[in-house]
């Protein structure tokens with residue numbers, strides 16, 4: 001897709017760069033394996049960005065968007081409005097929420113785990129144990145390790161959901177519980193059954209305290225715009241914080257995300273007074289990108305709720321379509337409820353590469369698997385072409401096996 005640019009020709013003057021651009025122009029329409037929306041909502045953003053000369057300013061969002069004076073040398077005033085727009089979509093009340101625009105979904109998980117651990121220590125004086133399913137995104141395990149938290153990996157069922165009985169078995173009720181729920185496990189797209197898992201936690205009133213963080217990097221983008229929006233409701237699902245990526249469903253062209261928590265969590269963090277910023281800094285990073293909040297704010301205005309509802313519906317329809325086409329072709333494939341991630345028998349390495357399919361292995365599904373994440377750039381035609389190639393190659397393989 002060509003953009004009106006400042007260069008008369010597409011050429012940068014550097015052959016290596018031009019070649020790189022050509023490769024990605026051809027590849028992105030077949031980018032099936034990773035959850036990135038390749039239909040940019042930011043076309044006119046960059047026109048404004050250059051026209052206004054924002055590219056010549058060096059702004060920085062260091063600090064707290066909810067306590068800083070607006071219009072400092074930052075875009076925090078817009079960052080705050082973005083959080084105020086999204087918080088109600090996850091059922092946080094206006095008088096009981098705090099948040100920021102993060103560097104990524106992982107950065108949101110980092111804040112969730114860090115805020116959770118601080119909150120629990122602050123409430124109980126005890127160090128928590130972190131519980132997370134073995135199918136959750138690896139960033140959660142990595143971050144628990146980084147934060148030196150004792151971690152228990154809880155077994156999940158074949159479709160990838162944390163097993164409530166396994167959580168109960170793993171629980172150490174003498175220590176606070178910091179539970180990370182997967183709302184969209186990475187490979188199978190499973191949503192942990194939060195009500196059932198919460199029921200396990202509430203069967204143990206002897207637990208000194210509980211904190212639940214939801215990793216909704218991908219699903220947290222579209223679910224609020226579907227009839228299943230209660231799956232990401234902090235009140236219905238009973239969680240304290242949530243992380244969502246900005247570059248997945250929302251199509252922002254470089255990594256960023258949302259982190260939102262309750263005010264109670266924010267108010268129960270350890271103090272780090274930073275005199276030179278004249279602030280009590282809760283967030284982990286000092287400098288934060290000032291452009292991502294502007295892009296997020298732009299897409300809230302330019303895309304907005306109605307269009308996101310349409311896109312979410314379309315993604316769900318196309319996911320069902322893909323699954324149905326694979327079923328019809330007799331190609332082994334599976335999909336979780338509410339998920340846009342279809343996992344299937346892994347095709348030939350050539351096809352996996354052509355469509356940039358993420359791969360995994362699970363003997364319960366016959367060995368090697370690949371998955372497709374249905375996003376805004378998908379069409380029925382692209383799915384038909386994909387399924388045709390997949391089944392043709394599958395037939396060749398099964399004939400060769402005979």
Ligand SMILES: *Cc1c(COP(=O)(O)O)cnc(C)c1O
Nearest residue numbers: 104105106137184215217218245
């Ligand atoms: C993508 C993803 C992440 C990582 O988010 P980044 O924005 O890439 O850091 C974490 N958890 C889940 C469930 C994801 O889908």
